[in-house]
Amino acid sequence: MRVSNLCFRYSGNEYMRNSKKQSVSFRTYLVLFSIIFISITSVGCKSSNNDISGTIKVSGSSTMSNLIYLWCKGFSDIYNNTNCMVESFGSDNAPMNLRNGSVDIGAMSEQMSDADKQNFKNVYGYEPLEIKVAIDMIAALVNRENPVGCITIAELDGIYSNSNSCEGSTNITTWGELNLEGKWVNTTINAYGRTPASGTYDVFQKIALCNGTYKKSVTELASSRDILDFVSRDTASIGYSSAGLLISGVKAVNIGESRDKCYPPESKYAASKEYPFTRDLYLYLKEDPKSMKKTTRKFLKYVLNKEGQQAVTEAVLITLPPSIINKQKNKISN
Secondary structure: OEEEOOHHHHHHHHHHHHHHHHOOOHHHHHHHHHHHHHHHHHHHOOOOOOOOEEEEEEEEOOOOHHHHHHHHHHHHHHOOEEEEEEEOOOOOHHHHHHHOOOOOEEEEOOOOOHHHHHHHHHHHOOOOEEEEEEEEEEEEEEEOOOOOOEEEHHHHHHHHEOOOOOOOOOOOOEHHHHOOOHHHOOOEOEEEEEOOOOHHHHHHHHHHOOOOOEOOOOEEEOOHHHHHHHHHHOOOEEEEEEHHHOOOOEEEOEEEEEOOEEEOOOHHHHHOOOOOOEEEEEEEEOOOHHHOOHHHHHHHHHHHOHHHHHHHHHOOOEOOOHHHHHHHHHHHOO
């Protein structure tokens, strides 16, 4: 995906299409074009900021893809000579792409491992700079027609794991084993999950499976959006994805250590840590902070400022507390 500032070109083309349909006169065209041009330059493209230019290459988390798009769009609206190239194939791709120098920024929905940091350091002589940028919740998802309201960690382990590592976990294969009645009693649970390249896969394994192993019967899908699509069409299914990506055909189930302490994926329960599937989202930098390009530094500052954190809210994620934001800003200050 390539994101760039196309406000003038887009409006001009849109006008030309409409003008052909409506057959306006040449003089009318000139008048209207002048109005459009003034509107674009005064509102759509506020400032050229010609001293900041270039392409920022980002790869990694598919969970963060919408958020990164919003950041790139907002940044290029301010700095008109910049654009982004974004690849979202999972968090596990970020360390490799940073190490081989094919991207400037790696997006990860989990913290980079010590081994990956060391491998990067072996190439560049310093560790990749870690910037915490937002907070996310992983939601356990079912089809909208499914009446289940709460699932415990032990029950999720029983559905997804063949090792049953969580306390109280036993093998679960039908919705009846989760106290559903009627037609659901003997209905087999169809479990969907992410591939091992995903940071969401790792976090879910750590928390829901207590670091156990996944069942071979779990259908692995490449992206959160694939999971949403499958669950929305399969009434007997369960899946997991970022809580910020929910669509109309699915619903998030309350999760907890027990049925009397079961919480929805809402920000207040993430802040209190009562909702168990809460995680931080990160950007990792290829460049040495001491010699970081001006464009990269400006982009990171944008991510952490008011507009960048507003995009976090727009992406249905949770903004960082001011104290955490200030710590991240100190990492990139020059």
